[in-house]
Amino acid sequence: MILEATAITKDFKVKQKKFRALDRVSFALDEKEVLGIVGESGSGKSTLGEIVGGLQKPTSGSVYYDGKDISNLNGDDKKLFRRSVQFVFQSPKETMNPYFSIRTILAEPLRINYRKLSKTEIERSISDMLIRVGMDPKNTLSYRPSHFSGGQLQRIAIARALLLDPRILICDECTSSLDVSLQAQILNLLVSLKKEIGVSMIFISHDISVVRYISDRIMVMKDGHVVEIGESDEIITSPKDSYTKTLVETAYR
Amino acid sequence: MKKHKFTLYFGILLISIILILFFISFIYLPYPVEEMNIKGRFLPPSKAHLLGTDHFGRDIFSRVLVSTRSALAVSVSSVFIGSVCGLILGAIAALSPVAIESILMRFVDALMAFPGILSAMMLSAVLGKGVINASIAIAFFMVPVFARLSYSMILENRKKGYVKAARSYGASTIRLVVFHMLPDMITRLITQLSTSIGTAILTESSLSFLGLGIQPPGASLGLMLSEAKGYVLTYPSQAIWPGLVLAIAVLGFCMLGDGINSLLHGEKSYE
């Protein structure tokens, strides 16, 4: 077990009213496992992803990385955790600074996390990583994000996430903003990279057919609750909860 | 599209007039500003006195040149000081916990509630008359403007996807602001700086007009206007020239700011 979340609760204040986005959500992620989180908009799945990845703090409950509570980490442990859990977000265009070149965008995580690296070392590792995600470094590095299409940018975003050699990759709707032809490319890329480097993944999506394809286990969420969690084939073939049933049915149609 | 460009170019044209006057004042000053000539009062424009002379027989052209110089010096330096202080204050507020944030921003709101010229007058009255104090006063009333700007820009930028991404790979708060947010903020900052210089020139003139800025017999646009106010009907050109330069300067900087703004943010997009 590499990551464990216990009874995560998150409240937001909207117009003075308390709104519970997540209600006592617990799950565990094993080494080299892909956990799919599926749910409709407003189910709290993205918030959960950000809490587990340490980008937001839960109102109550804890997240354990390698058995250590991430809210108590400090110094080197904290840096190590930050580096080991990486994100690929929904809209790649928004996650890249439009004023920077791809070179700057990719070098930045390395510069922050490995201060001793020389310029040539950085250049070499970002070029290698770009080749791995199927981009040509020569025609990529000096351009700004606006030069590329969504699918190419998502590849670059995946390269950026993998540069830090993470143990967990959190993909938050990472194929939803892409066209179908690119969606297939990105899914294939993620699957092959997973085999190659053995990274664990949390794959968040509203599309149950995509989640089914990539995940070992699936967690179904609704209104901040976990509705059902289990082996992906089991969830699809014999859903126990009525909500999961409707989700599966609308996907088959 | 064309309208934006017109504003920009016209602003640049006006500012270059001011800059030319500014540089001439260092190279060629026909007469010392304070040299009086009782016999040569209210002279019409001539080869000796390009714009004529005023009620003390001083050369108006020379006085306009020196006034332009001091107007630019005071406004640029005060805007510089005011903006640096303001930006830092706003950034601290945006990045602090809620309690400190609200204290700082309410303080800024309170500063903003005073009309700029009023707070500048109050400060000049407390600190005493003179150029330096006038500059400090103007800088002081620039602080809330820039504090609000950096505060709102950081809050807005914090929601951007690329900032979230940078946090996810471990960028520190300072690095977020200085490296990741700055490029987005710089354009608006330039716009605000340019407009503020225009306002500062106007404020400096107002203070001098009211006798709180540059003291006679020195030369300042406001002071010249103030001195000319007794002769507006009988000898209007003593008021017209400094008034014209003042109008050009203020208009020029405001139009430049406006032009840059619409050039960078007014681009339309489709699809």
Add this chain to the structure above:
Amino acid sequence: MSDILKLNKISAHDDARTLLKDVSLSLGENETIAFIGESGSGKTITLKAILGLLPDDIKISHGSVEICGKDIYSLNKKEKRRFLGSHIGFVAQNTVNYLHPLLRVGVQMTDGYITFNGKKSKSEAYEKAAKLLTSVGIQDPDRVLSSYPSQLSGGMRQRVNIATALMMNPSMLLSDEPTTALDKVVQKQVIDLYLSLLKERALSLVLVSHDLFFVNKIADKVAVFYSGQVVEIGLKDEVLSNPLHPYTKALLALSPSMDMDKRKPLNEIKGYISEEDRSRVGCPFFSRCPYSSKSCEQEVKESFVTPTHCVKCTLISGGQI
């Protein structure tokens, strides 16, 4: 059957790029045509060209748009507005942005009607709006009319948009990705709503969607867009069951489904739509196509496989199939 909409070789450019190239299609009364294709393929721009709503910097360089036999680009601004306003209803993609957040739904729904029929028609307009809301499946139309958009859910707003588009009794409805931003369950409701609307009313529909299931259920004709061109067009069954253009084939094979085999990599179209493809003389799909040959670099003629089924591909025109 007379054509209600006819596009005749429309091409559109902006300052730098060709956005549409020779788009031709026609739509009869009570027919539904669906535009499918990926983002940037020109579906939405075609829709906007029909509506006369292109941004200022996009110019139509040649071709004509005829609605009910009238070339709309020959009308002046005022005539065009009046003509389009009474003949076309438009349902935008983003239901959140297309309703004004500070005006009550009732005001927005009735605005167009009152503009056309004068101030006196106000009560009539409200009555009509309430009736339409009921017909799009809203139980309490009066409450909806007096609420603000933010008080309604996404599905409700989509219904309001559809009802608003029907206010002027248009003969044609244009709908841009009506299901995209919605959850699966709501999507199903919206699809059912469109189906029942088409059954009840005499209405032609132009639908932009990448939801092939929806298209399959509702459309009579399908036009496949790629990089600003219609690469294949025909009756639904012709295009969806017997796709001839390699791009259409790939697109149909790609859409995610529950049948995807976990052990195998997914089918994919290699590469990306590049800017050079847009300005290419020949086939825009050339650089990504598995069957491309030398002849694809020349201008590709349209070839009619059946009177209704038209494909732009050298494999067809060259007689290899």
